[in-house]
Amino acid sequence: MSGDDRPAPRSDAELVLASIRREAGAFEELVERHQGLVKLVAFRHSGAEADADDAAQEAFVRAYFSLPTLKDPAAFKSWLLRIASNVARDIARRRGRRPSVSLTLDEDAETPAPFEGISEVPTAPERLSQRELRLKIVEAIESLPDDYRQVAVLRYLEDLSYKEIAERSGLREDTLRKRIHRANAVLRQKLRRYISEGP
Amino acid sequence: MDCNEVRENLVAFVDGGLPPEKVKEMERHLAECPDCEREHRKVARFTTSLVELLEPLRPSRSFKESVLTTVTTHERGGLGLGPPPPRGRGPIEKWLLAIAVGLVVMSVIGAAALLFRSGPPAGKLVVEEGTATVLRYRRGSWQAAPERKEVYPGERVATSAGSRAVLRLEGASVTVGGEVTVQLESTPEALRIHFASAGELYVDVNILREFQVVAQNVRVTLGRGAANVALGADGRVTVSAWEGSPRVETPDVKIQLAEGRELTVPQGGRLRSEPEPIPEDRLKWLGREAGASAEDGDDAGEAAAGPAAPGD
Numbered sequence: 001m002s003g004d005d006r007p008a009p010r011s012d013a014e015l016v017l018a019s020i021r022r023e024a025g026a027f028e029e030l031v032e033r034h035q036g037l038v039k040l041v042a043f044r045h046s047g048a049e050a051d052a053d054d055a056a057q058e059a060f061v062r063a064y065f066s067l068p069t070l071k072d073p074a075a076f077k078s079w080l081l082r083i084a085s086n087v088a089r090d091i092a093r094r095r096g097r098r099p100s101v102s103l104t105l106d107e108d109a110e111t112p113a114p115f116e117g118i119s120e121v122p123t124a125p126e127r128l129s130q131r132e133l134r135l136k137i138v139e140a141i142e143s144l145p146d147d148y149r150q151v152a153v154l155r156y157l158e159d160l161s162y163k164e165i166a167e168r169s170g171l172r173e174d175t176l177r178k179r180i181h182r183a184n185a186v187l188r189q190k191l192r193r194y195i196s197e198g199p
Numbered sequence: 200m201d202c203n204e205v206r207e208n209l210v211a212f213v214d215g216g217l218p219p220e221k222v223k224e225m226e227r228h229l230a231e232c233p234d235c236e237r238e239h240r241k242v243a244r245f246t247t248s249l250v251e252l253l254e255p256l257r258p259s260r261s262f263k264e265s266v267l268t269t270v271t272t273h274e275r276g277g278l279g280l281g282p283p284p285p286r287g288r289g290p291i292e293k294w295l296l297a298i299a300v301g302l303v304v305m306s307v308i309g310a311a312a313l314l315f316r317s318g319p320p321a322g323k324l325v326v327e328e329g330t331a332t333v334l335r336y337r338r339g340s341w342q343a344a345p346e347r348k349e350v351y352p353g354e355r356v357a358t359s360a361g362s363r364a365v366l367r368l369e370g371a372s373v374t375v376g377g378e379v380t381v382q383l384e385s386t387p388e389a390l391r392i393h394f395a396s397a398g399e400l401y402v403d404v405n406i407l408r409e410f411q412v413v414a415q416n417v418r419v420t421l422g423r424g425a426a427n428v429a430l431g432a433d434g435r436v437t438v439s440a441w442e443g444s445p446r447v448e449t450p451d452v453k454i455q456l457a458e459g460r461e462l463t464v465p466q467g468g469r470l471r472s473e474p475e476p477i478p479e480d481r482l483k484w485l486g487r488e489a490g491a492s493a494e495d496g497d498d499a500g501e502a503a504a505g506p507a508a509p510g511d
Contacts, residue, residue, distance in 0.1 A: 053259065053262070056262070061270055134252055137253060138256070159250055162216030177208070181207060184210040191245075
């Protein structure tokens with residue numbers, strides 16, 4: 001992540017090495033930094049909200065004990081996300097669930113329900129179940145460039161204020177505002193078919 | 200502030216991320232510009248929907264603490280979610296029980312296989328494949344499952360002296376150390392097997408589909424209910440039960456047990472004998488009282504373990 005004027009938070013690589021040394025707070029910072037994205041990846045690959053939390057926690061625990069085997073500490077995030085997707089897929093497989101990327105209705109799917117405003121749109125967005133809709137959103141967020149994705153996860157998933165996001169990311173607030181604005185614009189474009197913006 | 204600038208700040212305005220002076224400027228412009236006000240409503244609606252839809256996926260406030268607690272517990276060997284044991288252990292010291300539970304999960308239940316072989320010392324359980332889920336454990340008194348509930352291949356659950364753990368196995372193959380008592384309990388809906396080792400390790404398994412038991416040096420107790428049990432020429436015992444069957448019957452087979460003991464299961468009969476009843480305190484783990492009918496709720500044990508059962 002690129003910090004601006006604020007003191008940049010320690011990089012993933014630094015935190016990984018500190019975690020291996022059992023430095024207090026280092027792994028905690030990694031968890032805090034990546035928990036949202038890991039949770040989204042876990043959801044997308046397990047296909048169920050109920051399993052995503054367990055899979056995400058398990059991914060962090062596995063990652064922690066495997067840190068010494070990580071050859072490139074700078075690649076921590078992608079490595080962690082791979083663990084999360086593997087754990088989530090294992091869970092889905094054990095439950096006989098199809099990979100969550102499939103949007104075929106299954107037993108887990110909730111009854112399709114429009115949400116606020118949907119009936120007001122002249123051209124109704126595709127009606128998806130809440131779960132399918134979440135999968136679409138998660139896919140859209142995951143497809144964002146890394147800088148946008150990070151702030152989108154903190155803002156829309158973790159529902160943090162700009163101040164909190166700025167503190168956590170080390171970004172200046174004006175930079176943060178621009179990134180969230182861009183992320184929001186891309187998400188609106190990608191999700192236009194599914195989420196109504198009203199008249 | 201012109202329209203372009205307003206549009207660029209709309210998201211931050213909706214999110215409450217603008218400084219007060221800019222908020223006032225935005226409000227003034229929106230009050231006078233219908234186009235920007237329309238765009239404002241769209242952004243607000245979209246953002247609200249996004250946050251609301253993602254809310255179920257939000258990491259809980261305790262997420263980080265849960266991970267850290269599990270890691271700490273893991274490192275200390277606490278409940279016994281210890282780091283992976285070394286592979287390829289030394290000389291055989293004791294017969295061990297290996298349980299292969301091939302669970303085809305129907306709700307939360309499937310099929311299993313059980314076998315004895317050499318492995319870790321008594322009171323230890325090593326997951327070979329699949330997943331074991333810690334439902335409850337007792338250290339002094341019964342406690343809810345630990346934050347880290349699932350045990351993956353290569354990891355072990357080790358109970359310290361006087362402690363016990365109740366686990367659910369799903370598609371798991373595990374090795375249990377020590378002399379192990381296997382207790383079978385069936386209901387019309389499912390079959391439960393309970394393993395109790397000399398090391399005070401208890402494993403409860405719920406099964407709906409056929410599974411196999413390969414056992415040596417094992418004491419088998421058929422408790423309340425009935426199950427299909429078959430004995431192979433190699434000493435392999437096959438126990439099967441079926442989901443939704445109103446009555447699970449047993450063929451007439453003999454099961455060779457350790458120390459020359461033998462158990463006969465009558466053909467077509469329902470086993471009602473309880474040569475070694477399940478201890479009352481263990482029934483309570485299952486959410487039942489001793490002597491309750493088998494129909495008292497197959498899921499009682501699962502319910503008792505509620506928080507530990509992902510996806511339940």
